[in-house]
Amino acid sequence: MEMEIVFLVFILVLSVFLGFELISKVPATLHTPLMSGANAISGITLAGAFLAAGMVDSEMGKYLGTAAVAFATINVVGGYMVTDRMLGMFKSKKAGGK
Amino acid sequence: MNIELLANLSYIVSAALFIFGLKMLGSPATARRGNMFSSLGMLIAVVAGLTAEGIVSYEYIAGGMVIGTIIGALAARLVGMTSMPEMVALFNGSGGAASLLVGWATLYGGGIETFTAVTILLAILIGGLTFTGSIIAYAKLSEVMNSAAIVFKGQRFVNSLVLAGIVYAAYMFCLDPQADSQWLYVTLGLALLLGIMAVIPIGGADMPVVISLLNSYSGIAACAAGFAINNNILIVAGSLVGASGIILTNIMCKAMNRSLANVLFSGFGAVKQGKAIEGEVKPVSVEDAYYLFEAASNVCFVPGYGMAVAQAQHVVKELGEILEANGCEVSYAIHPVAGRMPGHMNVLLAEADVPYEQLVEMDDINPRIENVDIAVVIGANDVVNPSAREDEDSPIYGMPIINVDQARTVFVLKRSMASGFSGVDNPLFFGENTRMLFGDAKESISGVISEFG
Numbered sequence: 001m002e003m004e005i006v007f008l009v010f011i012l013v014l015s016v017f018l019g020f021e022l023i024s025k026v027p028a029t030l031h032t033p034l035m036s037g038a039n040a041i042s043g044i045t046l047a048g049a050f051l052a053a054g055m056v057d058s059e060m061g062k063y064l065g066t067a068a069v070a071f072a073t074i075n076v077v078g079g080y081m082v083t084d085r086m087l088g089m090f091k092s093k094k095a096g097g098k
Numbered sequence: 099m100n101i102e103l104l105a106n107l108s109y110i111v112s113a114a115l116f117i118f119g120l121k122m123l124g125s126p127a128t129a130r131r132g133n134m135f136s137s138l139g140m141l142i143a144v145v146a147g148l149t150a151e152g153i154v155s156y157e158y159i160a161g162g163m164v165i166g167t168i169i170g171a172l173a174a175r176l177v178g179m180t181s182m183p184e185m186v187a188l189f190n191g192s193g194g195a196a197s198l199l200v201g202w203a204t205l206y207g208g209g210i211e212t213f214t215a216v217t218i219l220l221a222i223l224i225g226g227l228t229f230t231g232s233i234i235a236y237a238k239l240s241e242v243m244n245s246a247a248i249v250f251k252g253q254r255f256v257n258s259l260v261l262a263g264i265v266y267a268a269y270m271f272c273l274d275p276q277a278d279s280q281w282l283y284v285t286l287g288l289a290l291l292l293g294i295m296a297v298i299p300i301g302g303a304d305m306p307v308v309i310s311l312l313n314s315y316s317g318i319a320a321c322a323a324g325f326a327i328n329n330n331i332l333i334v335a336g337s338l339v340g341a342s343g344i345i346l347t348n349i350m351c352k353a354m355n356r357s358l359a360n361v362l363f364s365g366f367g368a369v370k371q372g373k374a375i376e377g378e379v380k381p382v383s384v385e386d387a388y389y390l391f392e393a394a395s396n397v398c399f400v401p402g403y404g405m406a407v408a409q410a411q412h413v414v415k416e417l418g419e420i421l422e423a424n425g426c427e428v429s430y431a432i433h434p435v436a437g438r439m440p441g442h443m444n445v446l447l448a449e450a451d452v453p454y455e456q457l458v459e460m461d462d463i464n465p466r467i468e469n470v471d472i473a474v475v476i477g478a479n480d481v482v483n484p485s486a487r488e489d490e491d492s493p494i495y496g497m498p499i500i501n502v503d504q505a506r507t508v509f510v511l512k513r514s515m516a517s518g519f520s521g522v523d524n525p526l527f528f529g530e531n532t533r534m535l536f537g538d539a540k541e542s543i544s545g546v547i548s549e550f551g
Contacts, residue, residue: 001211001213008324008325008333011333012337018338019120019338019342020341020345022117022120022121022124022338023346026124028434028444029126030125030129030444031441031444032182032439032440032441033123033129033133033441035186035309035346035439036182037120037123037132038120038313038339038342039189039339040189041116041120041140041317042190042319042335042336044143044331045193045332045336047329047331048200048323048327048329048332049196049199051147051150052204053159053203054150054152054158055152055154055203062158064202065199065200068196069158069162070165071199072200073162073163073167074173075192076144076166077166077170077171078189078192079174080137081170081171082177082182082189084130084133084134084137085174086445087126089448090126090129090130090448091448092127092453092454092455
């Protein structure tokens, strides 16, 4: 158990540093899509929600899990779609608008 | 090869895709593809998650996903670009709620060790306050609720009590972590309350900070849920999001020259008025404005939240095109905290088909602002207020601003002479080279356009 915790914390620390590195290079122009895109990624909770919703031994756990699946799916589907919609609007001069 | 190993290998692939996706979001040219990569990573993670051991019934999962997809897709389709800040707030909230529920549901699995109990509580706590905090942020942004800061006597004391209550209830819960423990409900209730208490004292113009912070929380909550259920991909993805939110929060705070603590707790309440401003306001007619525009060879638009309110981005762009056709150089200078969320103005202008090369940041425009013939301030106030530079008594002193007052001429489009959000007078309006174009921004600009026509 202890080794596993250390291992998970290890992953956590590296990801945080990676996140800082990646995001500080994003220009201000893209801050809104960055935020909604990152938000879609936080819908990753969905992968965890499956386990809870698929359990049969507890009614309550199942309901909570199902609600979690629904909320996380809103986050994933809505987040990616709205980000895509926004990014589709950013056009270069060379590419020429409509 | 067993299925669990396969699922974990897929998680590595999706983590890599998330990282590539975020990296590609660094440039407008690759951003859209980056988002695709990231969503592909999510698809892989979701499929891998579905194979997890212990899932026996898929009906509930399918039901939840159908509901979520319908709501998410409709919301993403229908939302107007002006209401994007509220939308993002709501999405943050649903992310928080999901982490809260995952943590809670995990308790019903039984056999909880202390470490797991702590992480479950963290998921519930952070998820819960993200949820209610985002709802309040949504209500303020969509003007369902008054967007001004709500401050009352003893607020800090009440907040400290709530916080102390959470710590105590959490401690009691961890002594005996059971799904039906009353301390669980106390913690949950207080976490939800804390989210509300944390956001009500924050005023509309500080919303960029709050949204970034809630964004970060939704990631951290996912991360805590990842610890609770022992899942790597939740930890990796959650901490990437957490880090990105913190960076944005930091950028927003710097752009206002305020510490995070100051934004969160002060409520911008005590407005200490700086020097009284003396001078004369010089209004300009649409016709005279036209003559100046016609002769200008370098025009810079400086938009603020007022442009979003007036929905003026399309006419602004139209005027920009006419000026360009007239041989004039056109740019749009955007202050980091203009609008209600990071990058708000950029999205609105992109919606109006302004090419992203013309969107310039504050630090790029300021060194060459003296070459600008006309700086057009549309619905911005505090971010162009020279008091921030000159008047040490001003409450916004020290905040970096776009130095429009150093341009050859400044047009300020404004409804009336009311001061900005912070309640601070703006000496810009009385400047020697400033001309006020009173009235609705959209109508004023349409007026200038028809003079060209």
